[in-house]
Amino acid sequence: MKAYQLTKWQAEGEAREVPVPEPQAGQVLVKIGGAGACHSDLHFFESDGKNPFMASWHLPFTLGHENAGWVEKIGLGVAGLRPGDPVIVYCTWGCGACRNCRADLEQYCEKAAVMTEGAGIGHDGGLAEYLLVPAARFLLPLEGLHPRDAAPLADAGLTPYHAIKCSLDLLKPGSTAVIIGAGGLGQMAIQIVKALTPARVIAVDSAEQKLQAATQFGADAAVRSGDESAKQIRDLTDGKGAEVVLDIVGVDATLKLAAEVARPLGRLTVVGVGLGTLPFNFIQIPLQCSVSTTYYGTKNELLEVVALANAGKLRAEIEFFTLDQAGEAYRRLRRGAIRGRAVIIPT
Ligand SMILES: [Zn+2]
Numbered sequence: 001m002k003a004y005q006l007t008k009w010q011a012e013g014e015a016r017e018v019p020v021p022e023p024q025a026g027q028v029l030v031k032i033g034g035a036g037a038c039h040s041d042l043h044f045f046e047s048d049g050k051n052p053f054m055a056s057w058h059l060p061f062t063l064g065h066e067n068a069g070w071v072e073k074i075g076l077g078v079a080g081l082r083p084g085d086p087v088i089v090y091c092t093w094g095c096g097a098c099r100n101c102r103a104d105l106e107q108y109c110e111k112a113a114v115m116t117e118g119a120g121i122g123h124d125g126g127l128a129e130y131l132l133v134p135a136a137r138f139l140l141p142l143e144g145l146h147p148r149d150a151a152p153l154a155d156a157g158l159t160p161y162h163a164i165k166c167s168l169d170l171l172k173p174g175s176t177a178v179i180i181g182a183g184g185l186g187q188m189a190i191q192i193v194k195a196l197t198p199a200r201v202i203a204v205d206s207a208e209q210k211l212q213a214a215t216q217f218g219a220d221a222a223v224r225s226g227d228e229s230a231k232q233i234r235d236l237t238d239g240k241g242a243e244v245v246l247d248i249v250g251v252d253a254t255l256k257l258a259a260e261v262a263r264p265l266g267r268l269t270v271v272g273v274g275l276g277t278l279p280f281n282f283i284q285i286p287l288q289c290s291v292s293t294t295y296y297g298t299k300n301e302l303l304e305v306v307a308l309a310n311a312g313k314l315r316a317e318i319e320f321f322t323l324d325q326a327g328e329a330y331r332r333l334r335r336g337a338i339r340g341r342a343v344i345i346p347t
């Protein structure tokens with residue numbers, strides 16, 4: 001079968017011919033209906049592979065951590081799944097046995113060196129005709145949604161969903177959430193805040209077309225990033241700043257903006273893996289504003305994300321590509337020329 005793989009560091013991915021995997025006991029082979037191309041894959045292309053997260057990865061592996069499709073074949077001992085079942089793939093594959101995995105926090109598996117690996121994250125992912133999934137618990141039912149439309153939910157939906165669930169206590173009537181980055185994840189984040197809370201949403205991006213998309217997806221205000229953006233956001237919040245700031249980009253400039261627009265007792269969550277540095281001292285962060293990262297979400301949260309999409313309250317604007325066009329999809333993503341999400345349909 002054809003697969004789009006990361007074959008060397010500091011290079012784009014490459015289309016290669018690889019064998020179709022055979023599911024062993026406990027494993028499931030999924031026929032991919034759609035696989036999202038994510039901005040974090042671009043970080044993989046740029047990396048020299050030496051950071052602590054990627055140091056344990058073995059190349060080549062197939063990219064694609066946003067996957068949905070149909071059960072093709074099940075290994076011995078797999079119960080509850082039948083060939084043809086539509087499924088979405090939970091992409092962070094923990095050990096299943098440590099305390100965090102038992103608490104449905106496999107994205108924070110205690111056996112992981114830094115971050116939990118999984119489909120398209122150091123292991124073969126879904127930019128191929130078939131994906132071998134190591135355990136049935138990583139497959140969640142997809143009722144009512146086509147896999148090609150559901151694929152982005154696995155990361156672009158789940159990651160902001162988890163971050164927002166962690167801040168629900170602060171998102172009350174009269175509260176404001178600032179969402180920095182209005183691409184695929186940001187557009188989902190806007191809809192999730194609107195579906196789950198009464199808070200107002202201010203979206204920030206450098207691209208006019210993404211600000212337009214943000215408004216279409218329900219943002220109450222859209223602010224172009226630049227020298228004036230911190231002042232504009234503070235003006236929109238009566239000079240007080242926002243209770244919740246999600247930085248979906250995570251580079252130096254967006255982290256600085258995030259710190260400038262959060263309010264005392266607020267929460268600043270870094271979702272984007274831009275690996276920028278947040279200026280931090282007693283006065284650069286609002287008083288008692290907590291700062292954290294988040295990484296993906298839980299399996300139960302992915303079920304909730306699917307339910308939200310099924311209820312018509314969460315959708316991605318998707319451009320579809322064939323597997324042969326995967327390189328082009330990533331190049332357009334890098335240029336900022338994908339307004340929402342790019343999804344590859346391998347067959
Ligand atoms: Zn991603």
Ligand SMILES: [Zn+2]
Binds near residue numbers: 095096097099101
């Ligand atoms: Zn674990």
